[in-house]
Amino acid sequence: MAPRVLISDKLSDAAVQIFKDKGIDVDFQPDVGKDKEKLAEIIGDYDGLAIRSATKATEKLIEKATNLKVIGRAGIGVDNVDIPAASRKGIIVMNTPFGNSITTAEHAIAMMFAVARQIPQANESTHAGKWEKSKFMGVEITGKTLGIIGAGNIGSIVASRAIGLKMNVVAFDPFLTEERATQIGVKKVELDELFARADFITLHTPLTDKTRNIIDAEAFTKMKDGVRIINCARGGLIVESDLVEALKSGKVAGAALDVFEEEPAKENALFGMDNVVCTPHLGASTSEAQENVALQVAEQMADYLNSGAVTNAINMPSISAEEAPVLKPFVKLAEMLGSFVGQVTDAPIHEVEIIFDGSTAGMNTRALVSAAVSGLMRPQMPEANMVSAPLLAKERGVIISEVRRDKTGIFDGYIMLRVKASDTTRTVAGTVFSDGKPRFIQIKGINIDAEIGQNMVYTTNIDKPGFIGALGTTLGENGVNIANFQLGRKAAGSDAIALLYVDEPVSDAVIEKLTAHPQVIRARALSFDVEA
Secondary structure, three states, X not given: OOOEEEEOOOOOHHHHHHHHHOOOEEEEXXXXXXXXXXXXXXXXXXXXXXXXXXXXXXXXXXXXXXXXXXXXXXXXXXXXXXXXHHHHOOOEEEOOOOOOHHHHHHHHHHHHHHHHHOHHHHHHHHHOOOOOOOOOOOOOOOOOEEEEEOOOHXXXXXXXXXXXXXXEEEEEOOOOOHHHHHHHOOEEOOHHHHHHHOOEEEEOOOOOOOOOOOEOHHHHHOOOOOEEEEEOOOOOOEOHHHHHHHHHHOOEEEEEEXXXXXXXXXXXXXXXXXXXXXXXXXXXXXXXXXXXXXHHHHHHHHHHHHHOOEOOXXXXXXXXXXXXXXXXXHXXXXXXXXXXHHHHOOOOEEEEXXXXXXXXXXXXXXXXXXXXXXXXXXXXXXXXXXXXXHHHHHHOOOEEEEEEEOOOOOOOEEEEEEEEEOOOEEEEEEEEOOOOOEEEEEEOOEEEEEEOOOEEEEEEEEOOOOHHHHHHHHHHHOOOOEEEEEEEEOOOOOEEEEEEEEOOOOOHHHHHHHHOOOOEEEEEEEEOOOOO
8 A cells, every 4th residue: 555645735746746756645735734623633544744834743733643654844944843742653754954055045145245235224215215325334245254153054055155255254063073164164163252253143053952042142242343143044043132232232233134033023123123134034935945845855755655765854863765775674683682682671771882893884873773772662662663762762861872893703794782781781692694584693692593583482591401301391381382492502501591483472471480490590581573
C-alpha cells in the first residue's frame, strides 16, 4: 500500500506532482490546516504531513496522528511543531533550511541599504510632493564594518554580499571555527568586540534560551554611537523597548526590522519612528524561495517514506538515499545490541559507550548511536524509538559517547556496546555478515558466533561438565525446541555463557528452573524484533 501524505497548507502544484511521481498517495487540502478540529479528525489516516506556517502540529494533534511517520515544514522555522511530542512518538520532523537562505540574506542587505539611505522615508516624502533633499542625509556602506551575529548558512551569504560591497566583516558565532571564518572571509570575534567595532549589526541566529534578548540595554552601551541594527532573523533577539530608547537617544542611528517579538505585529512602539524601517516578515517572501522550499520538502518526505533516507531532520540524524540500503542492516544490528543489554540489565544505566571498529567507523554513526540507544531503552520504555531515545536518555542523565577506531580484529567492521549500570559494566559486540544478517560476536569479552532469533535464552554459568545436558533437558521437558546453540568461555572451568535461539517464547517458570541449576549463575529469556 502506497504511503499517504496530507498537504494541509498551500504548496505549489509542482510539489504535489513530486509526491505523485514518487508513488505517494497525496491528499492536497490547503485550507484544512486552519481547521483544528477537522485536521485532528483526519490526521490518523496519513503517514506524512506537509505544512507551511498555518498548520499547528500541537501535542494534541500529534496524539491523534496514529500512523504519522514524518512532518515536513516547507521553510526553516518549526515553531508551529511540537518537536518533543513528535519525537516521543517517533515522528521525524524535517524542514528546508537552505531553500530560502539567499532570499533572506538578500532582504537583510536590502534593509541595510534602506536604513543607511532612509529610502522608505524619502520615498514617502517624495510621493507626497515634497522635495526634502537635505533632510535625508545618508551614510555610505563602503568601508564600514558589518557585525554579523550568527554565521551559519544565511549569515555566511550575507557576509559574502557585504564583502562584495567592500565592507569589513566581523562575526560572532560560538560554532564558527577559525578555518570556516577564513573560508568565508570574516574575522571571528567575541560578542563584546563585535559591539565595539560594528557600524552596522545584523542578526542571523535562531531564537534560543542563549540568544533571546541578546541585544538589550546593556548591549547598546557597548556599541558605537550611531550604530545601525538590522534583524531579519527572529523576533525576541532584541529587547524592543530598549531599542526604542536607544533610537530616541541617538545611540542607535537607525534600525531595520523584518521580525518582531509579537507577530503579526499590528501595534508596536517602533512603528512611526522616523529612523526605523519595518517590513512584515518578508525574509523568505520571494516566488523563487516559496517554490524552492515546497519542492524541497516534497522530495525529502517522499524519499524518507520510500527508502528511509532522512534529510534536514530536526530530531533525527540524516541518512542519505545512497547510504540507506548499506546502513539498514547495521542500524538493525545496533538496535539488537542495545536490546540485548537492555534486556539483561535491571539496574539503572549511567553511561553508554558505543565503539565503531573498522568499516563501521566510516558509517553514519549518529544514526547507529540512535538505534543502539533506542534498543537499550525499549525494554524499560516500550515507547522509545530512534527519534525519541536520545532525548529520553538525556532526560534521565545517561551519558552517551562514541569511539571510532581502525580495524582491530578479524572482522572488517563491528559495533561494540559498553554499558555501565549501577551494579556492573556489560559489553556486547556484533557485526553483519555477507548475508545481511546481524550476529553477536562477543558477550562479556567472550567470543561467540550467534545468529539472532526472535526468541532466545541467555545464561551465564560455571564451565563444568553436565551443564549442556541439563540445559537441553530442562528446555525439552518444557516443550522448548532449540534451533541454534552457541557456547563460549573465558577459560576451562571459569565463567562461561550460552546463547540459545529457540522456536518459541520461554516462560518465567522455565527460566526459574534453569536458574535453580547449581551451575547456572543467571538465566534470562530474550526477544528481538528480527523483521526487516
